[in-house]
Amino acid sequence: MKIKVLIADDNSFIREGLKIILQTYEELEVLDTVSNGQEAADYCRDNQVDVILLDVRMPVMNGVEAAKLISGQTKTKIIILTTFDDDEFILDALRNGAMGYLLKNNEPERIRESIKCVYNGNSILQDVVLEKIKSNLTENQEPQAKFNASLFTEREREIMCLIAKGCSNKAISKQLFISEGTVANYITSIFGKTGLEHRTQIAIYYLTGKVD
Known part of the structure; x- marks a missing residue:
């Protein structure tokens, strides 16, 4: 079964170029391309889309606002794909x-692997993005809430740290010498304690201490 992909970008050269490239991978099916956030949200609501590649800066509705609608109204998994690594967008997009x-x-291969990874329920946070988040936390004038480590076991804290580094369940299991099933059980426990719903939110909570 192919992974059904939607590309949302206001630059026609970029979106059509991505479509041509991603269609060469046999496990991916590019359903369509759209040019703004509203079109992206509408398309995901009306069609079965597995993964959307969503630009941030688009007319009518930006990618951050579209992500909130898409995540709230559909089962589509979202990857923000942008030329901008501005601090102002990173946390908002992930929180949405x-x-x-x-x-x-x-490289196209990195994007391909990221689509497959997100489709399988893992989060993708590029190193430069993690560094931006950390930099923002240290430079922000308002004090950030601290991660409440006392709520979690030592193993849960280790897993949260590795999730924040972008590790998959498989990578975590190898590093901690436990089974993938055990990793999944710990993550379920973390969800229960925090009320969070997916791995990226765990990463944000671990880094910022905030759950919203």
Whole structure:
């Protein structure tokens, strides 16, 4: 079964170029391309889309606002794909349901693997994005809430740290010498304690101490 992909970008050259490239991978099916956030939200609501590549800066409705609608109204998994790594967008996009944040200068193979990873329920946070989040936390004038470590077991804290580094369940299981099933059980426990719904939110909580 192919992964059904939608591309949302206001630059026709970029979206059509991505479509041509991604269609060469046999496991991916590019359903369509759209040029703004409203079109993206409408399309995901009316069609079965597995993963959307969503630009941030678009007319009518930007990618951050579209992500909130898409995550709230559909089962589509969201990857923010942009040339902009501005601090102002990163946390908002991830808090609004995006499971990944990549810059457009990545090789096509990296984008392909990220689509597969997010489709399988893992989060993708590129190194530069993590560094931006950390930098924002240290430079922000308002104090950030601290991660409440006392709520979690030592193993849960280790897993949250690795999730924040972008590790998959498989990578975590290898590093901690436990089964993938055990990792999944710990993550379920973390969800229960925090009220969070997906891995990217765990990463944000671990880094910022905030759950909203």
